[in-house]
Structures are given as C-alpha cells and as structure tokens.
Amino acid sequence: MKLLCIGSSSRGNGYILQSSNGALLIECGMPLVEVKKALGWKLSGISGCVVSHRHKDHSKYLPEYLKFGIRALALEDVFASFPKLNRTFCKSIEPMHGYIVGGFKVYALPVVHDVPCLGFVIEHSEMGKLLFVTDTMMLEYRVEKLNHIMIEANYSDELLEDAISNGSTVSSTRERLLESHMELKTTEQILRTTDLTAVNEVVLLHLSGRHSDAVQFRDRIAKAVGKPVYVANPGIEINVSKLPY
Ligand SMILES: [Zn+2]
Ligand SMILES: [Zn+2]
Incomplete structure (x- = not known):
C-alpha cells in the first residue's frame, strides 16, 4: 500500500491510498489529471473518493471526478455547494x-472547522488502520x-505572530485560524495523548504558506513522537503497508 500526495495546502488537497487492487482518493481539491499522473494513467482501479468538507481547496474538482465515474462520499452540504450536480x-x-x-x-469522525467537516479512520487489510x-x-x-496518522499542522503561534507584527498577515486572521485550523502545539498534544505503539509514521498535512516551517515542524513532531515524520509535499510517496519493513 502506498500513500501518494498530490497536494496538501490551501492551494489544493489530494491524496491517494493505492493498494494492490484499488485506490482510494482522499479529497478532490486537485485536478483529475494530477491523480491520473500519480497513478501512472492506470485509472480503472479507483474505488472512490472521500471528501472532508465543502471548501474548494478540498472539493473544487468534484464535478470533474464524478463525470469520470468516480464514486464520491461526502457530507450533503459538499454536494449541495455545487449547483446542478449530477x-x-x-x-x-x-x-x-x-x-x-x-x-x-x-469511518467518518466529526471535527471542528468553520464549516461542517469530517475526519476519517480508514482501514484496509494491506495497510491496517x-x-x-x-x-x-x-x-x-x-x-x-x-498504524498510520495523517494530521494537520497548519501554523505555529510564533510564526503567526511574526507575520502579524511584520504586516504580512492581518491580525483578524488570528481569530479565524484559532477556530478553524490546527496549531502545531495542538497537533503535538494530540499525538502525545494517542497510543502510538503500532504507528509506523506520522504525515503532517496542510502546512500554511506563511505561518509554518516544514523542517521545524517535522523535527519538533519527530522529537515528540519518536516515529518517522513526513511533511505531505506534493509528489511524496510513502509506503503505508501494515508492516513496511
Ligand atoms: Zn483546507
Ligand atoms: Zn477548510
């Protein structure tokens, strides 16, 4: 089982879990051609696509995916956000x-965003949980x-404050982020309070362009969890087999 990342930011999100006999797409915020490229143009084995919420960086290309015959699972309001959707x-x-x-x-979990949003627990015999x-x-x-964790690490308070004080970010952003995206310490705290015994790796998602530092975030979380930690850069491919070694 492989995890392929084709996008993980406010510019577009898309991930693929590729098993030996079918692929699950997570999010449809990247053009279908990017999925096709990542799968080496072998598209017959797409089992479906799960979408977390209606924001366009996660759902923009839904009509294109549906037109191609990909089954999509999402909250009703994701579908309702597209007029005249087939x-x-x-x-x-x-x-x-x-x-x-x-x-x-x-399995769909409720999470806390500024619109209805889901997390997912995904199981497969080749991958575990x-x-x-x-x-x-x-x-x-x-x-x-x-066995595997993909979790947001959107911003750090320190880098957000720096950006606000040097004028590159308006201060109202602070309130919006506080209620909608995951701060690095929250990511760390969740991981510290989760049983990681059987976890092979942690993948950090949706890093902010202005309020994050990929190397710093990865090192800090790696130190906290003592497991391999990756940042979901586009193009990255991670072996997420149940026993990868
Ligand atoms: Zn987003
Ligand atoms: Zn969002």
Whole structure:
C-alpha cells in the first residue's frame, strides 16, 4: 500500500491510498489529471473518493471526478455547494457512521472547522488502520490501534505572530485560524495523548504558506513522537503497508 500526495495546502488537497487492487482518493481539491499522473494513467482501479468538507481547496474538482465515474462520499452540504450536480455517483455520508469503499472501510469522525467537516479512520487489510484529520482546530477523539496518522499542522503561534507584527498577515486572521485550523502545539498534544505503539509514521498535512516551517515542524513532531515524520509535499510517496519493513 502506498500513500501518494498530490497536494496538501490551501492551494489544493489530494491524496491517494493505492493498494494492490484499488485506490482510494482522499479529497478532490486537485485536478483529475494530477491523480491520473500519480497513478501512472492506470485509472480503472479507483474505488472512490472521500471528501472532508465543502471548501474548494478540498472539493473544487468534484464535478470533474464524478463525470469520470468516480464514486464520491461526502457530507450533503459538499454536494449541495455545487449547483446542478449530477448525483449519480454521489453518496451522502454522516459523522459517526462507517462506509465500505472497495477494499477500504471508512469511518467518518466529526471535527471542528468553520464549516461542517469530517475526519476519517480508514482501514484496509494491506495497510491496517489510518487516521486522516485536516482543517480542524482540535480533535475530540483518540482512536486506538492506529498504524498510520495523517494530521494537520497548519501554523505555529510564533510564526503567526511574526507575520502579524511584520504586516504580512492581518491580525483578524488570528481569530479565524484559532477556530478553524490546527496549531502545531495542538497537533503535538494530540499525538502525545494517542497510543502510538503500532504507528509506523506520522504525515503532517496542510502546512500554511506563511505561518509554518516544514523542517521545524517535522523535527519538533519527530522529537515528540519518536516515529518517522513526513511533511505531505506534493509528489511524496510513502509506503503505508501494515508492516513496511
Ligand atoms: Zn483546507
Ligand atoms: Zn477548510
């Protein structure tokens, strides 16, 4: 099982879990051609696409994916945000419910953003259990027996304050971020209070362009968790097999 990242920022989000007999797409905020490229133009095995919320950096290309016949699972308001959407391949999902997508089991968790938003616990026999959490100020739940964690580390208070004091960010951004995105210390605290015994790696998502530092974030979280930590840069490919070694 491979995790491919094609985008992980406010410019567009898209991830692929590629198993030996099918792929699950997470988010449709990147053009379909990027998915096609990442999959080496082998598209027959796409099991479906799960979408966390209606913001366009996560959902913009939904109509294009649907037109291509990809089954999409998302909150009703994600579909409703596109007028005249052909609903043939749309499946409305709800928090605290589980769904089967090809060989993947997907369980939807409620998270805390400025619009309704879901995290996902995704299971597959080749991968074990993966947590995906983005665009949330916090996480109320601790999921047990995880093998892989993909979690937002959007900004740090220090870099945000620097940007506000040098004028590159307006101060009202602080309140908006506080209620919608994950600060580095929150990411760290969630990981410190999660049982990481069976976790192979942590992947940091959705780093802010102005209020983050990829190397600093990665090193800090790696020190806290004692596991390999990656930043979800576009093009990165991570082995997320249950036993990768
Ligand atoms: Zn976003
Ligand atoms: Zn968002």
